Amino acid sequence: MRGAAGLLLAACVTQAASQEHCKAGLPGVGNAVWLAASGAVPAHCQVTGVIGAHRGAPADTQYGNNFRLRIPQQWNGRFVFQGGGGNNGTVGDALGTLKNGALALAQGYAVAAQDSGHAGRDPSFALDRGAYLDFAHEGVHEVAQASKAILKAYAGKAPDYAYFVGCSNGGREAMVTAQRYQDFDGVVAGNPGNEIYDQWVHNMSVLRMVSRVAGVPAGVAPTDTSAAFSDAQLAHAADYFMRKCDRQDGAADGLMSNYQACKAEPADMAALQCGAAAHCLNPVQTEGLAELYRVFAPGSVEAGMRDIYLGVPGSAFPLGSFYKSIMANFYFMGYGFRGYPGLTGPADQLSSYPASSVPYVAGFDFATEPAKLAPGRRDFHGTEFDAFQKRGGKMLVYTGSADPAVQASGIMAQMDRIKRPEMARLFVVPGMTHCRGGNTVDGFDQLAPLAAWVERGIAPKRIEAHTAGRGRPLCAYPHYARYQGGPVDAAASHACVAPEGAKP
Numbered sequence: 001m002r003g004a005a006g007l008l009l010a011a012c013v014t015q016a017a018s019q020e021h022c023k024a025g026l027p028g029v030g031n032a033v034w035l036a037a038s039g040a041v042p043a044h045c046q047v048t049g050v051i052g053a054h055r056g057a058p059a060d061t062q063y064g065n066n067f068r069l070r071i072p073q074q075w076n077g078r079f080v081f082q083g084g085g086g087n088n089g090t091v092g093d094a095l096g097t098l099k100n101g102a103l104a105l106a107q108g109y110a111v112a113a114q115d116s117g118h119a120g121r122d123p124s125f126a127l128d129r130g131a132y133l134d135f136a137h138e139g140v141h142e143v144a145q146a147s148k149a150i151l152k153a154y155a156g157k158a159p160d161y162a163y164f165v166g167c168s169n170g171g172r173e174a175m176v177t178a179q180r181y182q183d184f185d186g187v188v189a190g191n192p193g194n195e196i197y198d199q200w201v202h203n204m205s206v207l208r209m210v211s212r213v214a215g216v217p218a219g220v221a222p223t224d225t226s227a228a229f230s231d232a233q234l235a236h237a238a239d240y241f242m243r244k245c246d247r248q249d250g251a252a253d254g255l256m257s258n259y260q261a262c263k264a265e266p267a268d269m270a271a272l273q274c275g276a277a278a279h280c281l282n283p284v285q286t287e288g289l290a291e292l293y294r295v296f297a298p299g300s301v302e303a304g305m306r307d308i309y310l311g312v313p314g315s316a317f318p319l320g321s322f323y324k325s326i327m328a329n330f331y332f333m334g335y336g337f338r339g340y341p342g343l344t345g346p347a348d349q350l351s352s353y354p355a356s357s358v359p360y361v362a363g364f365d366f367a368t369e370p371a372k373l374a375p376g377r378r379d380f381h382g383t384e385f386d387a388f389q390k391r392g393g394k395m396l397v398y399t400g401s402a403d404p405a406v407q408a409s410g411i412m413a414q415m416d417r418i419k420r421p422e423m424a425r426l427f428v429v430p431g432m433t434h435c436r437g438g439n440t441v442d443g444f445d446q447l448a449p450l451a452a453w454v455e456r457g458i459a460p461k462r463i464e465a466h467t468a469g470r471g472r473p474l475c476a477y478p479h480y481a482r483y484q485g486g487p488v489d490a491a492a493s494h495a496c497v498a499p500e501g502a503k504p
Helices: 003-016 019-024 123-127 129-155 169-180 196-213 231-249 266-272 283-293 302-310 326-338 357-362 374-381 386-390 408-418 447-456
Strands: 030-035 044-056 061-072 078-082 110-114 161-167 186-190 394-400 424-429 462-467 470-475 480-483 494-497
Touching (some): 019 030, 044 129, 061 129, 110 129, 123 326, 129 169, 129 326, 129 374, 169 186, 169 394, 186 447, 196 283, 196 326, 196 357, 196 408, 326 357, 326 374, 394 408, 408 424, 424 470, 470 494
Parallel strands (some): 078 110, 078 161, 161 186
Antiparallel strands (some): 030 044, 044 061, 061 110, 462 470, 480 494
16 A cells, blocks of 8 residues: 555545445545445445556556445455456456356455556556556555455454455456465466466467468568468367367267367378368468467367457458557566667657557567566566465466467466465366356356355365356366266266376
């Protein structure tokens, strides 16, 4: 919390000790209003405010960490921080919507959300040191501390337990806050963009592969890569691997639950070159897919490639959307207020940074550039989990096997490095794309098993998920759900088993 602003907040919230005080607001700090029950949202006190308001680069922009805290009338003594997504830039609704559609607020949790210190998704906020660090890790810490002070003033006691729940950048926030601070007893990290610079480097390598397949010479900025693969070719590849791998979990049900067993072999690449039909691939295309499949799951990733990596034919920008989002983040957040290498003007001026990410990607040197990102890497990654584990912290991680942006294989590798099942467990959701959706069963309560783990010591081994009449267990990595018999869409018909050949 930043100096006087934090002290002022803590001093004034003592006026919010009842419904009437909540209606009156919090003078000098922000606003508190009592909101009546509406649908699934219970009656509650909503507190809003800003921490660390200031102006900065570029162009004297207004910054400040805006937040919202909702305290239900029947508070259960627990606090949930709702993580953001993408570049954040807007205050979340602070309802605590879980993956099964339930609201943490309706379950009695107080819920907070924030905008990470800036407005909008444009990554140029990174030119301001305060806004950059708020987004990297400080904003969550500031709002967590402020929320706890408000709750103590409102109810006369601090929360009994504090949790963080987020996905995508919110998943990264969950991991980095567990590494850097002691604010939460447990965190849920969904599809975490953790180790984010390594993730972005790989996203860039896929864009470069697509450019090569589209026939663009090395080092040349592409203008249209939408024809690198046709939709029919992507569907053909996906169908091929679904037919090959679907039964590896014991049932041909359209879900590859044994996601680690599906491998793309040279014979498979040759089979995709099936002749002159429109859906068949050529050798350059299969070489590109082989590169993709070394990291992403075959039969799952193809459906998500069109928008983010290839581009839409005939559109105004027939390149992957990642050029406009993730790749622009790369150099702004990679260097930010410290200044872009070889900049031509002041570090706080937009003119000192690349005007377009397309030539930046085309000219990126994979051998030398990643090392230059070390300062940003430290800001966004965190360090280690020793202090979190020492005080009994628990981390529930989930991700989708079909996420074309965040590599499930990278998250599995990170969990292999952590090697602390008593502290951290991963649940891979077969067929789920980025945080939600896809050919999947992804409706589950990710908060309840975390709370049971933290509060009662019940480590999760299996979490049941349900979507549109289908049920499946999500199994703690490296286990997967294998069909045992009975109705295939009943979760009880599947057992969590170790992958073949795994050590006992």
